[in-house]
Amino acid sequence: MSNFNDSKSNITQTILLADRDLKTFLSVSSCVIFLYVNGVMIFTLRKKTVFQEASRYILFGHMLWVDTLNLVMSVVLFVLAFCRVFVMKIFCLILLVAATAIYQVSILNLALMSLERYVAICIPLRHAEITTYGRTNMAIGVVWMLSWIKSLSEIIIFCSIDTNTAMHLFCSKTTLFRLPVYKQLDIGFTCVFFVSVCFVIIFSYASIAAVAKTASSDKMSAKKANKTVLLHLIQLGLCAASILVGVIQEVIYVYTDYMTSINVMYFCFVALMIFPKCLSPLIYGLRDQAFSTLFKYYFTFGLKKQNRCNTEMHLEREK
Known part of the structure; x- marks a missing residue:
């Protein structure tokens, strides 16, 4: 009877490990596919001068880079958590901060893209003056500086007053940032960032909607810009939803068994982390006619030559 029970336990353990490995493989392989798509998009942006000089495409390229980095970091942290790997404390600190x-940058970049569309539609005569190449890159630099404030605060607190002496630990915010001050810091910065970006996007949406109703000409461009800003608002909602991943992880580790925690973690990662980061750039890029046709040309390894010719003619007219 003892041998039978041991055999049954070994079979169950093998099934659990196989299920975990399968989910890990599917998650990582799907991320690799979307990373390839993002890579082709970034390559496409590098092929035309207009894509490198226009503020709209500069911000779109920045979004691609940030979402790509965000996706890579999410995959690394997910695999470590999913496989319950213990890592060095300093390595975990670097990964988390x-x-x-990068997550904060992705949120603030949505505000920049919305403001660019606001200027293009509501202040068209000054669009070229306001959204120059230098000012756009300066705005991106400011976004990165603002985004590091919270991370630097966490590093300072960790190095000065944190008493976590473990050299190796399970890498998550719950295990590394255990003091109450971290949670207060996280709530404060999250509220400030999301409220600010939400205000900017809603303001841009309302302003562009007003122009679309009152303008006698170019209503099509205004309506298209409004849909773009609405897409940014949806992206912000998806970013907000991804915050729930950490909360859900804390709950399932305490109140559920190992198999249930794996299934819940897998669903949250796919629905709240992979899906938003991969779908948003794809939708945004394919909505732009000039970019999408050239992207399809490179994505299909040059099979759609006619589309590329039409795109180049369209870009020449835009210049």
Whole structure:
């Protein structure tokens, strides 16, 4: 009877490990596919001068880079958590603060993209003057500086007053940042960032909607810009939803068994982390006719030559 029970336990353990490995493989392989798509998009942006000089495409390229980095960091942290790997404390600290900063950049970049569309539609005569190449890159630099404030605060607190002496630990915010001050810091910065970005996006949306109703000409561009800003608002909502991943992880580790925690973690990662980061750039890029046709040309390894010719003619007219 003892041998039978041991055999049954070994079989169950093998099934659990196989299920975990399968989910890990599917998650990582799907991320690799979307990373390839993002890579082709970034390559496409590098092929035309207009894509490198226009503020709209500069911000879109920045979004691609940030979402790509965000996706890579999310995959690394997910695999470590999913496989319950213990890592060095300093390595975990670097991963978490970098992931936090990149996440904040992705949120603030949505505000920049919305403001660019606001200027293009509501102040068209000054669009070229306001959204120059230098000012756009300066705005991106400011976004990165603001995004590192929270991460630097966490590093300072960790190095000065944190008493976590473990050299190796399970890498998550719950295990590394255990003091109450971290949670207060996280709530404060999250509220400030989300409220600010939400205000900017809603303001841009309302302003562009007003122009679309009152303008006698170019209503099509205004309506298209409004849909773009609405897409940013949806992206912000998806970013807000991804915050729930950490909360859900804390709950399932305490109140559920191992198999249930794996299934819940897998669903949250796919629905709240992979899906938003991969779908948003794809939708945004394919909505732009000039970019999408050239992207399809490179994505299909040059099979759609006619589309590329039409795109180049369209870009020449835009210049």
